[in-house]
Amino acid sequence: MKDRTITVSVSGSGGSGAVTIGLVLLKSIANVGFYGYMSRSSGPQIRGGESSVILSFSDHPIERNADGIDLHFALDWRGFERFSDEIALNSDSCVIFDSSHDTLPDMVAKIGANIIEVNLKEQVKQIKESLPNSFAIGILAAQIGLPLESVFKALQQTLHQKDEAFIKDTIRAIEAGYTLLEESPSLISDWQPSSQSRWNISGNEACGLGALRGGIRLVAAYPITPASDIVEYLAPRLEKVGGTVLIAEDELAAMNMVIGGSFGGKASMTATSGPGVSLMTEAMGLAVASETPALVVNVMRGGPSTGIPTKSEQSDLNQALFGMHGEAPHIVVAPLSIADTVSATQWAVGLAEAMQTLVILLSNQRLGQSRAIVDAVPAKTYELQRKVLAEESAEPYERYAVTEDSISPMAIPGNKQGLYTAEGLEHTDAGKPSSMASDHLQQLRKRESKVAQFDYKDEWAEILTSGKRSRAIVLTWGSTFGSVKESVMELNREGMAIDLLALRLLMPLRVDAIKELCEDKQVIVVEQSYSGQFYHYCLGQGAIGASSLSLAEAGPLMLKKSDIKHFIKEALL
Amino acid sequence: MRDMIQEAFTAKDYLSDIRPIWCPGCGHFFILRALAQAFAWLKLPNEQIGLISGIGCSSRIPAYINAYGFHGVHGRALALATGLKAARPDMHVVVAGGDGDGYSIGGNHFIHACRRNMDMTYIVMDNEVYGMTKGQPSPTTEPDWESKFAPHGTGIRTFNPLGVALASGASFIARGFAGDPNGLTKLIIEAIEHKGFSLVEIKSPCVTFRPDEKEWSKTMRKMNMVPTDDVLEAAGKIHGSDGLDTGIFYQATLPVFEPHSTKEKTVADFEKEFEV
Ligand SMILES: Cc1ncc(C[n+]2csc(CCOP(=O)(O)OP(=O)(O)O)c2C)c(N)n1
Numbered sequence: 001m002k003d004r005t006i007t008v009s010v011s012g013s014g015g016s017g018a019v020t021i022g023l024v025l026l027k028s029i030a031n032v033g034f035y036g037y038m039s040r041s042s043g044p045q046i047r048g049g050e051s052s053v054i055l056s057f058s059d060h061p062i063e064r065n066a067d068g069i070d071l072h073f074a075l076d077w078r079g080f081e082r083f084s085d086e087i088a089l090n091s092d093s094c095v096i097f098d099s100s101h102d103t104l105p106d107m108v109a110k111i112g113a114n115i116i117e118v119n120l121k122e123q124v125k126q127i128k129e130s131l132p133n134s135f136a137i138g139i140l141a142a143q144i145g146l147p148l149e150s151v152f153k154a155l156q157q158t159l160h161q162k163d164e165a166f167i168k169d170t171i172r173a174i175e176a177g178y179t180l181l182e183e184s185p186s187l188i189s190d191w192q193p194s195s196q197s198r199w200n201i202s203g204n205e206a207c208g209l210g211a212l213r214g215g216i217r218l219v220a221a222y223p224i225t226p227a228s229d230i231v232e233y234l235a236p237r238l239e240k241v242g243g244t245v246l247i248a249e250d251e252l253a254a255m256n257m258v259i260g261g262s263f264g265g266k267a268s269m270t271a272t273s274g275p276g277v278s279l280m281t282e283a284m285g286l287a288v289a290s291e292t293p294a295l296v297v298n299v300m301r302g303g304p305s306t307g308i309p310t311k312s313e314q315s316d317l318n319q320a321l322f323g324m325h326g327e328a329p330h331i332v333v334a335p336l337s338i339a340d341t342v343s344a345t346q347w348a349v350g351l352a353e354a355m356q357t358l359v360i361l362l363s364n365q366r367l368g369q370s371r372a373i374v375d376a377v378p379a380k381t382y383e384l385q386r387k388v389l390a391e392e393s394a395e396p397y398e399r400y401a402v403t404e405d406s407i408s409p410m411a412i413p414g415n416k417q418g419l420y421t422a423e424g425l426e427h428t429d430a431g432k433p434s435s436m437a438s439d440h441l442q443q444l445r446k447r448e449s450k451v452a453q454f455d456y457k458d459e460w461a462e463i464l465t466s467g468k469r470s471r472a473i474v475l476t477w478g479s480t481f482g483s484v485k486e487s488v489m490e491l492n493r494e495g496m497a498i499d500l501l502a503l504r505l506l507m508p509l510r511v512d513a514i515k516e517l518c519e520d521k522q523v524i525v526v527e528q529s530y531s532g533q534f535y536h537y538c539l540g541q542g543a544i545g546a547s548s549l550s551l552a553e554a555g556p557l558m559l560k561k562s563d564i565k566h567f568i569k570e571a572l573l
Numbered sequence: 574m575r576d577m578i579q580e581a582f583t584a585k586d587y588l589s590d591i592r593p594i595w596c597p598g599c600g601h602f603f604i605l606r607a608l609a610q611a612f613a614w615l616k617l618p619n620e621q622i623g624l625i626s627g628i629g630c631s632s633r634i635p636a637y638i639n640a641y642g643f644h645g646v647h648g649r650a651l652a653l654a655t656g657l658k659a660a661r662p663d664m665h666v667v668v669a670g671g672d673g674d675g676y677s678i679g680g681n682h683f684i685h686a687c688r689r690n691m692d693m694t695y696i697v698m699d700n701e702v703y704g705m706t707k708g709q710p711s712p713t714t715e716p717d718w719e720s721k722f723a724p725h726g727t728g729i730r731t732f733n734p735l736g737v738a739l740a741s742g743a744s745f746i747a748r749g750f751a752g753d754p755n756g757l758t759k760l761i762i763e764a765i766e767h768k769g770f771s772l773v774e775i776k777s778p779c780v781t782f783r784p785d786e787k788e789w790s791k792t793m794r795k796m797n798m799v800p801t802d803d804v805l806e807a808a809g810k811i812h813g814s815d816g817l818d819t820g821i822f823y824q825a826t827l828p829v830f831e832p833h834s835t836k837e838k839t840v841a842d843f844e845k846e847f848e849v
Pocket residue numbers: 628629630631632647670671672673674675698700702703704705706711
C-alpha cells in the first residue's frame with residue numbers, strides 16, 4: 001500500500017446486503033478519522049438483482065477507486081460475471097467468499113488471487129437474528145484493521161430505526177466475524193487520522209445542497225435514473241426553507257415549470273439525465289430566448305437512447321453544447337468531484353440568475369451516485385444575483401434593453417412598473433415580437449455578449465502546475481478529474497513535469513486562457529466518451545492545436561489511472 | 574350568474590397598445606375584449622395578472638393585454654403556468670391558447686393540469702383548425718373536413734375537451750362562444766373567481782381557414798347550460814351536447830393543489846446531516 005490507499009469490494013445477489021456493508025464500512029473509516037470513496041454498481045433488475053460496491057480508503061481525501069482490488073468479499077457468486085470488468089481482481093488480491101452457497105467460479109480461480117473460504121451458514125445458525133452480511137462486516141473490519149468500536153458506531157448510524165434485539169444480535173455477529181479468521185496485520189496502522197471536520201455525502205446530495213445554498217426555491221422534475229436522488233434529497237428539505245418540488249408529468253413540463261417559476265422571481269431548476277434533456281431541449285431554448293434564469297442538471301448515463309441507465313459516461317457533452325436549434329448562447333458547467341459538486345452547483349445557480357439564461361450542469365452517474373468522506377465544504381459567496389427592476393422605477397420599461405453588460409433588469413411580476421410579456425419569438429428591446437433583421441441581430445448580440453463578457457473569475461477551471469517547466473499539459477473535465485489528477489501527480493513525483501487543466505466552465509470556452517496555459521506544451525485531452533467529444537470541441541474552438549492528443553474512452557468503466565499514465569508516458573517518449 | 578355593472582375600471586386599462594396580428598373578423602378579437610372586460614370587472618391589479626400562452630394565432634394574446642405575460646413554446650403553456658402559480662400563489666394565473674396548442678401538442682399537460690386542479694383559468698380559443706400554420710386539421714376538426722394536409726379529411730373522431738377535463742379532475746368546465754361577448758365575459762369572470770382549475774373552451778371562428786364557422790353565430794346556443802356539481806349529471810350534459818351549447822357544465826369544490834412550504838429550517842440545518 002505504498003500510496004496508502006486500500007480498496008475493498010463486496011458483491012452479492014439481491015438482498016444479500018453488499019450495499020449495506022459498504023455504507024457501514026465507509027462510516028467506520030470516517031469514524032476513525034480517515035477518508036473513503038464508495039462507488040456502486042447493480043445489475044439491471046429493479047430489486048433483487050446482484051449488486052456490488054467498491055470502496056477505496058485512505059488517510060487523505062480520495063474521490064476515486066484505485067485501479068486494483070486489495071480485498072474482495074463475495075457474499076455469493078451469483079451474477080458476479082457482470083461485475084468482473086469493474087471489480088478488477090488480480091493475483092495480489094485477497095478474495096474471501098461464503099462457501100455455503102457455491103464453489104469458487106473458474107473465472108476467479110484462474111486469477112491466482114489469495115482465496116479464503118468461510119462458511120457463513122454455519123455461523124448464522126449460532127446467533128439467532130444474525131445475517132451473513134453482519135459476519136462479513138466483522139471479517140472485513142478485521143482484515144482492514146478497523147477497531148470494532150468504529151464499526152459499532154457506524155452500525156448505530158446506519159440502522160437507527162431497527163429494533164434493539166436485532167441490533168444486539170448483529171453486534172454479536174460482527175464480533176464473531178471479527179475473530180473468525182486468523183489475525184492479520186492492520187492495513188491502516190501507519191495512517192494519520194484527519195483533524196478536519198468531514199462529511200459523508202454523495203454527489204447527488206452534494207448537488208442538492210449546492211442548489212439549496214444557491215437559493216433554489218422551485219424544482220420541477222420527472223423521475224429518471226441516475227438523477228432522481230437529487231430530487232429525493234430536495235423534496236423533504238426544500239419545502240422547509242420556503243421552496244417547492246413539483247412533480248411534472250414529463251420533462252417537457254418540468255422544463256417549462258422551471259421557466260414559469262423563474263419568471264415568477266424564484267430561482268428554479270430541474271434534474272434529469274440524457275433522455276430527459278432531449279425532451280427539454282425546446283424549452284431550454286425558450287429560457288435562452290426569453291432570458292429567463294434556469295438550471296438544468298444532467299446526471300449523465302450511457303447513451304444513446306435509453307442506453308445504460310445505471311452507469312456512467314461523459315457523452316452528453318455535445319448535446320449540452322449544441323443541442324438547441326438556432327443560436328442559443330448558454331452556460332455549461334461541470335463539477336470535478338463530489339465535494340466540488342456542492343460549490344459548482346451553487347455557482348451554476350448564481351450564473352443562471354446573474355446572466356438570466358440557461359445553465360446546464362453536467363454531472364454523471366459515477367459522480368452522482370458515489371459517496372465519499374470529504375472535508376466539509378464551506379459555503380461560498382459568489383455575489384451572483386438576478387438584476388431586477390426596482391419597484392419605484394420611473395422610466396418606461398424595456399425588458400430586453402441593451403445595456404453595457406448586456407444584462408437588462410428583469411421585472412418580477414407584482415412590480416407595477418414592469419408589466420411585460422416574456423418572449424420566445426425574436427423581439428425588440430421592448431419585448432415586442434419582431435422578425436426584422438436589425439432586431440434579430442441586436443438581440444443575438446445581446447444574448448451572446450452577456451455570457452461572453454461575464455467575469456467567471458477563477459472558478460472556470462482547476463489548474464495544477466508542476467512547478468517546473470512542464471513539457472505537457474493534460475486537459476480534462478468533470479468526473480475524470482479524480483483519476484487524471486492522481487495520474488499527473490504520480491508522474492510529477494516520478495520526475496516528469498506535467499500540468500493539469502480541468503475545466504469547470506465548458507461553455508463559453510475560455511479559449512485564450514486555455515491557449516496560454518497550453519503554449520509550447522504537448523496537450524493531452526482525457527475524457528470518457530467514445531468519439532472524443534471534448535477533444536474535438538477544444539480543437540474546433542481553437543483552444544488547442546492540431547498536435548494535441550486524445551485519450552477518449554467510452555463508459556461505463558472508469559478510466560484507469562494506469563492507462564492514463566501509460567498514455568501520457570507514451571505521448572512524451 | 575351576475576349582472577354586468579359599469580365599473581371604474583374599463584377594458585381599456587387592460588389592453589396594451591400592440592395591434593393584434595389577427596385577420597379582420599377573427600373570433601380571437603372578441604375573446605381578447607371579453608378577457609379585458611372580465612379583468613376590469615374583477616378589478617384585478619394588472620401587475621398581479623400572469624397571462625401565459627403557447628404558440629398559435631390565439632397564443633399571441635399576452636402581448637395584447639397589459640399585464641405580466643409569457644409567450645412560450647407550442648403546447649407548454651399550462652406547464653409554464655403551473656411553475657408560475659407554484660412559485661407565486663399570489664398571482665392570478667390565466668392561460669390562453671388554441672385547440673392545437675392545448676389539445677394536441679399540449680394534450681398531456683391539459684390532462685395533468687386538470688388533475689392538479691391548481692387555482693388557475695384556462696381559456697381555449699377553439700377554431701377547430703390550426704390557424705397560424707394555415708389551415709391544418711386539429712383534434713377538434715370534424716373527421717370529414719378536407720384540407721391540403723388531409724385531402725380526404727382526417728377520418729379521426731373529434732376530441733371532447735369538456736369530457737376529458739371532467740374525467741381528469743377539472744373543477745370548473747364551461748363552453749363559451751366568441752360571438753356572445755356578454756355571456757363570454759361572464760363565463761371568464763366566473764372562471765377566474767372559481768377556486769381551482771377552470772376550463773373555458775370557447776368556439777372562436779377562424780374566418781380565414783374555416784369560413785364555414787361564420788355559421789356559428791346562427792347555430793350556437795347562448796348560455797343555455799345550468800351548472801351542476803354532480804359529476805354524473807355533468808357527464809350526461811357534456812356527452813349529450815352537440816357542441817353548440819354554452820355556459821357552465823360543471824362547477825364543484827374539489828381539492829386544489831397548493832404547494833405548502835414553511836421556513837422552519839435553514840440550509841445550515843441540512844448541512845449538519847452530513848457531518849461524520
Ligand atoms: C414544436 C412546434 N411544432 C409545430 C409548430 C408550428 N405551429 C405553430 S402554431 C401551430 C398550431 C396552432 O394552432 P392552434 O393552437 O389551434 O392556434 P390557432 O392558430 O388556431 O389560434 C403549429 C402547429 C411550432 N411552433 N412548434
